[in-house]
Amino acid sequence: MSRKLSVKHLLGIKQLTPDDIELILSTADQFKEVINRPIKKVPSLRDITIANLFFENSTRTRISFELAERRLSADTVNFAASNSSVKKGETLIDTVNNILAMKVDMVVMRHPNPGACVFLSKHVDAKIVNAGDGAHEHPTQALLDAYSIREKHGTVKGKKIVIVGDILHSRVALSNIFCLQKLGAEVMVCGPRTLMPRFISSLGVKVEYDLKKALEWCDVANMLRIQLERQDIKFFPTLREYTMQYGLNMEIMNSLGKEITIMHPGPINRGVEITSEVADSAQSIILDQVENGVAVRMAVLYLLAGRSDD
Amino acid sequence: MAPRIILNPQQFSITINRLCHQLIEVHDDFSDSVIIGLQPRGILLAKRIKNTLQEILKKDKILYGELDATFYRDDFRKKDLVPNQTNINFIIEDKNVVLIDDVLFTGRTIRAGLDAMMAFGRPKDVELMVLVDRRFSRNLPIQAKYVGCTVDTISSEKVKVDWKENEGEDHIWLITND
Numbered sequence: 001m002s003r004k005l006s007v008k009h010l011l012g013i014k015q016l017t018p019d020d021i022e023l024i025l026s027t028a029d030q031f032k033e034v035i036n037r038p039i040k041k042v043p044s045l046r047d048i049t050i051a052n053l054f055f056e057n058s059t060r061t062r063i064s065f066e067l068a069e070r071r072l073s074a075d076t077v078n079f080a081a082s083n084s085s086v087k088k089g090e091t092l093i094d095t096v097n098n099i100l101a102m103k104v105d106m107v108v109m110r111h112p113n114p115g116a117c118v119f120l121s122k123h124v125d126a127k128i129v130n131a132g133d134g135a136h137e138h139p140t141q142a143l144l145d146a147y148s149i150r151e152k153h154g155t156v157k158g159k160k161i162v163i164v165g166d167i168l169h170s171r172v173a174l175s176n177i178f179c180l181q182k183l184g185a186e187v188m189v190c191g192p193r194t195l196m197p198r199f200i201s202s203l204g205v206k207v208e209y210d211l212k213k214a215l216e217w218c219d220v221a222n223m224l225r226i227q228l229e230r231q232d233i234k235f236f237p238t239l240r241e242y243t244m245q246y247g248l249n250m251e252i253m254n255s256l257g258k259e260i261t262i263m264h265p266g267p268i269n270r271g272v273e274i275t276s277e278v279a280d281s282a283q284s285i286i287l288d289q290v291e292n293g294v295a296v297r298m299a300v301l302y303l304l305a306g307r308s309d310d
Numbered sequence: 311m312a313p314r315i316i317l318n319p320q321q322f323s324i325t326i327n328r329l330c331h332q333l334i335e336v337h338d339d340f341s342d343s344v345i346i347g348l349q350p351r352g353i354l355l356a357k358r359i360k361n362t363l364q365e366i367l368k369k370d371k372i373l374y375g376e377l378d379a380t381f382y383r384d385d386f387r388k389k390d391l392v393p394n395q396t397n398i399n400f401i402i403e404d405k406n407v408v409l410i411d412d413v414l415f416t417g418r419t420i421r422a423g424l425d426a427m428m429a430f431g432r433p434k435d436v437e438l439m440v441l442v443d444r445r446f447s448r449n450l451p452i453q454a455k456y457v458g459c460t461v462d463t464i465s466s467e468k469v470k471v472d473w474k475e476n477e478g479e480d481h482i483w484l485i486t487n488d
């Protein structure tokens with residue numbers, strides 16, 4: 001296994017090698033041990049300042065990154081677009097360069113536009129971590145999903161994973177497809193035809209429109225939320241109809257004749273894509289995903305900040 | 311120059327036994343003491359010491375942990391440091407800790423180890439044991455209480471410890487680069 005990442009920024013899973021992903025996951029193992037200690041903090045990044053730039057709402061990811069940064073002893077500054085100069089017409093590069101002028105070493109950014117992080121990485125002198133860019137990628141979510149599958153099943157290789165729901169608007173889906181395939185898993189996507197990107201099968205994933213068939217095939221089901229905020233037109237008649245066809249409930253789970261693992265990147269719309277009964281069942285690892293998120297983000301920040309030659 | 315043997319397998323085992331008896335003189339039956347090995351190579355000595363102590367004391371459980379100090383090191387960003395596993399399932403609050411590493415060189419690993427250990431409680435007392443003490447090469451004011459053997463080396467030389475478990479035979483080598 002390599003000892004350092006092949007990339008300077010974490011812009012997406014697409015740019016990572018399987019070795020990079022393995023390195024992140026095995027480093028996360030050690031951080032998971034750290035965050036379960038009585039004193040959950042290590043001094044590795046004590047000389048690093050990290051700016052969290054969130055141009056889009058987020059609860060889980062922002063808190064998870066913030067905790068990861070603090071448990072590595074980094075200094076953090078937070079920025080939310082809603083109460084900033086962005087509203088006054090400042091450009092992205094200007095905003096970020098102004099923040100970097102105050103001696104910031106790393107930027108964690110969520111932005112509604114796909115490619116915003118790639119763009120930024122070409123124009124500013126700081127390490128960039130993508131915390132979600134539009135409907136493009138959400139690399140740390142995919143890494144923590146892979147980590148959680150590996151923790152539950154021992155390995156990702158050879159596992160069958162189905163991603164269910166709003167594939168068209170989901171950055172989690174794309175990053176997960178890249179990540180799981182690089183680790184040797186078989187990936188299927190399942191959802192209504194209107195929420196399925198055209199040519200998705202060119203990524204090498206199976207496509208299934210029947211939830212029951214997809215669940216019978218898989219070891220792990222990753223349920224996605226319907227991203228109503230990104231849907232400018234109606235993609236299906238009513239939420240009720242979506243739930244009837246693609247909602248996961250105990251009845252379907254019990255009819256499978258095998259146990260599958262249930263994941264969800266959050267936030268959950270209980271009663272829409274998944275019922276409370278399933279989300280809170282023993283087969284669900286939704287809260288483990290959240291815990292693992294901190295460890296995986298610590299690993300990403302540690303490995304990016306620690307690269308010896310920059 | 312060919313590698314030189316500092317300790318052969320027989321001397322090696324005598325040294326381990328001596329170190330164990332020295333520990334028993336101070337720590338009695340280890341009811342208030344714990345052993346902590348430093349990753350990656352210190353745990354090999356720590357395991358050996360723990361097993362030998364358990365044989366001598368006829369006791370089946372001495373508290374033993376493995377500590378990785380990577381996140382506390384001061385050469386972060388100077389080299390690519392990959393962490394190893396930390397495995398301490400107890401609190402060291404008010405315990406006498408014997409911290410164990412294989413080779414004591416600059417003292418920087420031990421400094422990081424001391425810091426890392428504090429995340430598991432406030433020990434009553436900490437002692438350091440090493441198999442090889444490389445004299446005159448310290449960067450920090452750190453000395454070991456229990457020492458297997460002392461060697462005088464220059465910085466271009468390397469000390470390598472072989473273990474039965476890994477390399478097939480116990481040996482300590484002095485390697486000189488020409």
